[in-house]
């Protein structure tokens with residue numbers, strides 16, 4: 653019995669001490685340059701999907717039409733372009749220096765045109781902790797969040813008027 657107890661205590665303490673040493677001796681990367689830790693991406697993705705998946709099949713309450721694309725494009729230019737890129741322009745210096753890297757969401761990149769609109773809505777509303785992706789709940793209206801999400805879903809087939817806004 654004593655042996656089992658000692659085994660359990662050692663089994664818990666050794667990984668804790670090893671983790672503490674790893675962090676306190678500088679093993680944990682804190683700068684934005686450099687590759688992710690083993691499993692970092694996998695665990696971050698798993699946690700995100702666990703939180704998000706029950707909600708992502710929500711359909712948009714707004715139609716995917718020109719007025720909503722235009723409104724979404726204005727939101728995008730004001731709030732998102734600094735990290736996710738402007739149409740026809742190179743990646744910004746801010747985007748280049750971030751970890752994780754903000755994906756470029758406008759053509760020629762595929763962006764999130766393959767995702768469900770509810771998934772993009774969830775990410776814009778709630779943000780993604782510890783990545784730099786802000787949550788906009790309380791600062792953009794619910795309609796603005798849907799409009800920018802619809803814009804990104806249709807980023808590869810937008811009317812000229814919306815493309816014009818995204819080029820500025």
Ligand code: HEC
Pocket residue numbers: 727728731732733734735736750751752753754755763764772775776780783784785786788800801804
């Ligand atoms: C300060 C930089 C920054 C701003 C501003 C920002 N984002 Fe992000 N965003 C990020 C980063 C970094 C990620 C990647 C997060 C990750 O790797 O999990 C991201 C991820 C996303 C994703 C998920 C992409 C994918 O491939 O799954 C979407 C969608 C998104 N952002 C939309 C927006 C929208 C819309 C806005 C504006 C309303 C915005 N973001 C503003 C940095 C930013």
